[in-house]
Amino acid sequence: MKPYLLSLAAGLLVGGIYSLLGVRSPAPPAIALIGLLGILIGEQLTPVAVRLVSGHSAAVLPREHDS
Numbered sequence: 001m002k003p004y005l006l007s008l009a010a011g012l013l014v015g016g017i018y019s020l021l022g023v024r025s026p027a028p029p030a031i032a033l034i035g036l037l038g039i040l041i042g043e044q045l046t047p048v049a050v051r052l053v054s055g056h057s058a059a060v061l062p063r064e065h066d067s
Helices: 002-021 029-053
Strands: none
Touching: none
16 A cells, blocks of 8 residues: 555655646646556556466466565
């Protein structure tokens, strides 16, 4: 949970700085979110694809994350 809160806090800080400086976000929000969604999907599908290509079952055990 801590990495999510740190990520949110960093985003809020950068957004606040952008607003104070009158700078627009470097990417339109919808495009940025779609790009992030693509990264997330690719991160989740790659282990499954590797297992399928190697001839194993598609079931993948979840990775343990440091929190």
